[in-house]
Amino acid sequence: xxxxxxxxxxxxxxxxxxxxxxxxxxxxxxxxxxxxxxPYVSPPLPLxxxxxxxxxxxxxxTTPEKQTMLRELFGRHSAKRIYPGSIVGVTLEHAPFAFTxxxxxxxxxxxxxxxxxxxxxxRTGVEMQLFVNSPHVKTIKVVQKPPKGRxxxxxxxxxxxxxxxxxxxxxSKKGTIA
Amino acid sequence: MLRLWTLKQKPHRNLILKCxxxxxxxxxxxxxxxxxxxxxxxxxxxxxxRTGLIARKRGMTALWNDQGARLxxxxxxxxxxxxxxxxxxxxxxxxxxxAVQVAASDKPLKRTTxxxxxxxxxxxxxxxxxxxxxxxxxxxxxxxxxxxSAIHFVPxxxxxxxxxxxxxxxxxxxxxxxxxxxxASHGVSVSHRSAGATGAHQDPGRxxxxxxxxxxxxxxxxxxxxxxxxxxxxxxxxxxxxxxVPGVDDAQVMIRDAKKLAAxxxxxxxxxxxxxxxxxxxxxxxxxxxxxxxAKTLPSIIEAPAYRVSPFVPRE
Numbered sequence: 352x353x354x355x356x357x358x359x360x361x362x363x364x365x366x367x368x369x370x371x372x373x374x375x376x377x378x379x380x381x382x383x384x385x386x387x388x389x390p391y392v393s394p395p396l397p398l399x400x401x402x403x404x405x406x407x408x409x410x411x412x413t414t415p416e417k418q419t420m421l422r423e424l425f426g427r428h429s430a431k432r433i434y435p436g437s438i439v440g441v442t443l444e445h446a447p448f449a450f451t452x453x454x455x456x457x458x459x460x461x462x463x464x465x466x467x468x469x470x471x472x473x474r475t476g477v478e479m480q481l482f483v484n485s486p487h488v489k490t491i492k493v494v495q496k497p498p499k500g501r502x503x504x505x506x507x508x509x510x511x512x513x514x515x516x517x518x519x520x521x522x523s524k525k526g527t528i529a
Numbered sequence: 530m531l532r533l534w535t536l537k538q539k540p541h542r543n544l545i546l547k548c549x550x551x552x553x554x555x556x557x558x559x560x561x562x563x564x565x566x567x568x569x570x571x572x573x574x575x576x577x578x579r580t581g582l583i584a585r586k587r588g589m590t591a592l593w594n595d596q597g598a599r600l601x602x603x604x605x606x607x608x609x610x611x612x613x614x615x616x617x618x619x620x621x622x623x624x625x626x627x628a629v630q631v632a633a634s635d636k637p638l639k640r641t642t643x644x645x646x647x648x649x650x651x652x653x654x655x656x657x658x659x660x661x662x663x664x665x666x667x668x669x670x671x672x673x674x675x676x677x678s679a680i681h682f683v684p685x686x687x688x689x690x691x692x693x694x695x696x697x698x699x700x701x702x703x704x705x706x707x708x709x710x711x712x713a714s715h716g717v718s719v720s721h722r723s724a725g726a727t728g729a730h731q732d733p734g735r736x737x738x739x740x741x742x743x744x745x746x747x748x749x750x751x752x753x754x755x756x757x758x759x760x761x762x763x764x765x766x767x768x769x770x771x772x773x774v775p776g777v778d779d780a781q782v783m784i785r786d787a788k789k790l791a792a793x794x795x796x797x798x799x800x801x802x803x804x805x806x807x808x809x810x811x812x813x814x815x816x817x818x819x820x821x822x823x824a825k826t827l828p829s830i831i832e833a834p835a836y837r838v839s840p841f842v843p844r845e
Contacts, residue, residue: 381684385595385833401608405590445841463590
């Protein structure tokens with residue numbers, strides 16, 4: 352359980368976390384506190400002075416896997432980015448463990464980036480707002496891209512009131528909803 | 530009316546006698562600034578009150594804890610927070626007032642007044658932008674010139690944060706005092722957001738002092754209590770608090786141990802409930818303060834786990 356949710360906080364010049372870290376120093380003030388790996392290098396002086404601190408934290412307060420996911424799937428200029436209107440399948444740690452749905456909205460806020468997926472399961476509309484950085488989100492996969500490459504809106508909340516447009520979006524993939 | 534908390538303000542009689550005998554006699558209601566008296570390493574007790582720190586509010590972000598729950602956090606950064614004075618004063622009723630004067634955020638020498646230059650020169654620190662005092666118990670004095678570190682706070686403990694709130698300018702009753710305003714229609718003319726009546730009639734024939742009215746809002750000292758320390762990062766001198774903190778980004782804030790929870794801890798200690806003196810997971814607090822030297826011997830990045838059952842596990 353602990354290994355799954357353990358964060359590896361990064362320093363600037365850091366690559367993948369290598370195994371066989373040196374033994375961490377003891378922390379006498381709390382036995383149950385989580386001691387995260389030490390940064391490889393001491394941070395540069397501008398960061399210690401607060402210059403550019405928040406953008407640095409936005410990038411580095413996550414695992415490298417999540418950073419890649421954020422950059423590739425939710426970066427504004429990435430080739431593999433997710434467009435609203437695409438059908439995306441996610442695997443989760445908690446119920447419902449796998450959820451597929453139409454992307455209604457993408458909210459880009461650095462590490463707080465989230466997206467809203469909508470699906471109709473057993474005649475009930477179900478929406479999930481998934482935070483990309485959450486440790487419960489295991490994988491995100493684009494099942495189908497939107498028709499004609501992209502929709503004419505950034506937020507597709509109108510689909511909540513028009514099931515015919517929803518099913519038109521789903522198209523041929525309607526039968527393969529997880 | 531007997532107010533127990535006023536009695537508690539005064540230190541124990543033995544302590545007063547100790548202070549009077551140990552150092553030079555202090556005349557009533559005069560303050561002196563004690564020098565670097567080397568004290569033996571002391572340990573935190575439930576009756577001790579530690580000093581606080583001054584930090585800069587850098588912004589807010591989100592962290593996910595070990596159970597996978599999202600926590601909104603405020604990031605506070607210490608900017609060369611140092612002790613400039615130790616204050617011991619005797620009040621008129623012979624009780625002692627102990628305080629640590631803390632200063633933060635270096636400032637260019639030429640922009641510091643001569644008076645403050647002298648004050649900082651005496652403390653042998655760089656000139657600072659903000660100088661504030663934290664009242665403490667007599668055992669929690671910190672040597673002058675000590676640089677504080679984020680290690681002073683333990684992840685899992687609770688803190689109070691004091692800062693100047695965001696200024697809202699001149700605001701009307703609806704925003705300032707949550708007045709309901711008037712109807713949107715049905716004949717209301719040109720006064721939909723006004724306060725309405727301000728008093729009675731000929732008796733009293735005036736407006737009571739303190740009537741809630743439109744005026745400048747915000748820009749005042751506000752204390753937000755009982756914010757949990759989520760993470761501590763000594764490499765960047767960051768303290769992550771769960772929740773929001775008053776003020777704008779890059780504002781100076783004062784952080785100190787939560788007063789009310791510390792009082793609850795003191796009562797539990799007196800009752801014999803030793804497990805409930807400190808918050809769950811916190812075994813001890815750096816005493817008298819968490820310094821830069823202490824931070825070098827301890828891990829850099831420490832996080833508090835969620836001290837509760839996972840909310841993602843379904844319950845019956």
